[in-house]
Amino acid sequence: MxxxxxxxxxxxxxxxxxxxxxxxxxxxxxxxxxxxxxxxxxxxxxxxxxxxxxxxxxxxxxxxxxxxxxxxxxxxxxxxxxxxxxxxxxxxxxxxxxxxxxxxxxxxxxxxxxxxxxxxxxxxxxxxxxxxxxxxxxxxxxxxxxxxxxxxxxxxxxxxxxxxxxxxKRIEVYKGRELVDIALIDAVISRESFVGAKAIWDQESITDIFVTRAHPASIGFSSIVGYKEIIDDGDDVGAHVQLGAGGETILAPIAPGIVRKINIKKFNLLKLDEDYIYNAENRGIIALDGEREIPVRAGDCILFRISRNGxxxxxxxxxxxxxxxxxxxxxx
The missing domain is CATH 3.40.1280 (Alpha/beta knot)
Structure with missing residues (x-):
C-alpha cells in the first residue's frame, strides 16, 4: 500500500x-x-x-x-x-x-x-x-x-x-560534546540576550552567520552570504561570515521588502565535518533558521559543524x- x-x-x-x-x-x-x-x-x-x-x-x-x-x-x-x-x-x-x-x-x-x-x-x-x-x-x-x-x-x-x-546538509551546534540543536539553512549569533519574539530580523545585533547554502535569489540572513558567494545544497562546503567594520559592504535582502547595507568583516568557507569553535565574549543568543533558540553566556565555547546529516x-x-x-x- x-x-x-x-x-x-x-x-x-x-x-x-x-x-x-x-x-x-x-x-x-x-x-x-x-x-x-x-x-x-x-x-x-x-x-x-x-x-x-x-x-x-x-x-x-x-x-x-x-x-x-x-x-x-x-x-x-x-x-x-x-x-x-x-x-x-x-x-x-x-x-x-x-x-x-x-x-x-x-x-x-x-x-x-x-x-x-x-x-x-x-x-x-x-x-x-x-x-x-x-x-x-x-x-x-x-x-x-x-x-x-x-x-x-x-x-x-x-x-x-x-x-x-x-x-x-545541516548545521550542528554543540556545547562541549553535546549536540544541542541543528539548523538546515543558517545559524545566526546575535548580541541580543533574550528570546522574546522567536523570529530574528534586526541585522544591527548580528555578529556571525553560518550557512549550509546561500544564493542571491534567497531572502533572509543567508542571502547576506549569497550576495558574497553562491553555495548550492550540492556543494560540499558551507560558509561563515563575521559582520562588522573593516571589510566590504554589500546590499542584501534580509526580509521581504527590506534591503540593507551589510558590513562583512570576515568570510571563510567551511568544509563538511570541519569544526569551527566560537568563544563567546558576551551574552547573546543563537537563532536557528530564523528563530532564537540557544542562549549564550560570556565564556561559552560553541562548536559549529556542517554535515550531510540532513x-x-x-x-x-x-x-x-x-x-x-x-x-x-x-x-x-
Missing amino acids: SKIGIIANPASGKDIRRLVAHATIIDNNEKVNIVKRIILASQELGIEKIYIMADTFNIGYKAVNDLVYLKQLKADVQILDMPLTAGFRDSMVATSMMEEKGVGCIVSLGGDGTNRAIAKVIKDTPLLPISTGTNNVYPSMIEGTVAGIAAAVVASGLFDKAATCNKN PYQVDIRRTLEIAQKSNFFRKV
Missing part, C-alpha cells in the same frame, strides 16, 4: 516579520486548500493511505470534510491521534508517528522553522517541503497538485531515493522528469 504523510503547520507565517516587513501571507484557510489539492492529486497517482498531523486549526479535518462533502475523497485519510502543544513539537511527534506507519514521503507546509523541527527527528523518509512561512530558503513555493503528484511518485517505491532526492529532500522537477521518462504517468 502506497502511503504519504502531510504536516501542515498552522503557525507558519505568523511571526514578527509580518509587522516589520511586507511578507506574503498564506493563511490557514489556504493551507486547507493546499492539503486538499495534495490529497486529490496523490490519490489519482496511486496513494491509498494518507496520514495528516492533527493541529489547533483542524487543517486536516477541514480538508477531509470538504472532500467528503464533495464526494471526491478516494484515499483512506487518517488524522493522527496525538497530543497537541501548539508548538514545534507537534511537527516532530507527527514525523515520528508517520515514519512508524511506513509512509513513503512526508509533505510539509511551513517555513524553514517547521522543516527544522521535522529534520530534528526524521530518519530516512523523503521530505517534500512546500513554503507557507516567511523567509523561506528550504521549502519551495510549489503548487499543491504538483507536490501531491511528486509525493506519489516517490512513495510508489519504484524509483531509487538517490535519484529523486538530495541528501541535505533530510532526504525531494527534488520535485527531477522526480517528475524521471517518472515521465519511465512512463509512470502512462495509463492503459
Whole structure:
C-alpha cells in the first residue's frame, strides 16, 4: 500500500516579520486548500493511505470534510491521534508517528522553522517541503497538485531515493560534546540576550552567520552570504561570515521588502565535518533558521559543524522528469 504523510503547520507565517516587513501571507484557510489539492492529486497517482498531523486549526479535518462533502475523497485519510502543544513539537511527534506507519514521503507546509523541527527527528523518509512561512530558503513555493503528484511518485517505491532526492546538509551546534540543536539553512549569533519574539530580523545585533547554502535569489540572513558567494545544497562546503567594520559592504535582502547595507568583516568557507569553535565574549543568543533558540553566556565555547546529516529532500522537477521518462504517468 502506497502511503504519504502531510504536516501542515498552522503557525507558519505568523511571526514578527509580518509587522516589520511586507511578507506574503498564506493563511490557514489556504493551507486547507493546499492539503486538499495534495490529497486529490496523490490519490489519482496511486496513494491509498494518507496520514495528516492533527493541529489547533483542524487543517486536516477541514480538508477531509470538504472532500467528503464533495464526494471526491478516494484515499483512506487518517488524522493522527496525538497530543497537541501548539508548538514545534507537534511537527516532530507527527514525523515520528508517520515514519512508524511506513509512509513513503512526508509533505510539509511551513517555513524553514517547521522543516527544522521535522529534520530534528526524521530518519530516512523523503521530505517534500512546500513554503507557507516567511523567509523561506528550504521549502519551495510549489503548487499543491504538483507536490501531491511528486509525493506519489516517490512513495510508489519504484524509483531509487538517490535519484529523486538530495541528501541535505545541516548545521550542528554543540556545547562541549553535546549536540544541542541543528539548523538546515543558517545559524545566526546575535548580541541580543533574550528570546522574546522567536523570529530574528534586526541585522544591527548580528555578529556571525553560518550557512549550509546561500544564493542571491534567497531572502533572509543567508542571502547576506549569497550576495558574497553562491553555495548550492550540492556543494560540499558551507560558509561563515563575521559582520562588522573593516571589510566590504554589500546590499542584501534580509526580509521581504527590506534591503540593507551589510558590513562583512570576515568570510571563510567551511568544509563538511570541519569544526569551527566560537568563544563567546558576551551574552547573546543563537537563532536557528530564523528563530532564537540557544542562549549564550560570556565564556561559552560553541562548536559549529556542517554535515550531510540532513533530510532526504525531494527534488520535485527531477522526480517528475524521471517518472515521465519511465512512463509512470502512462495509463492503459
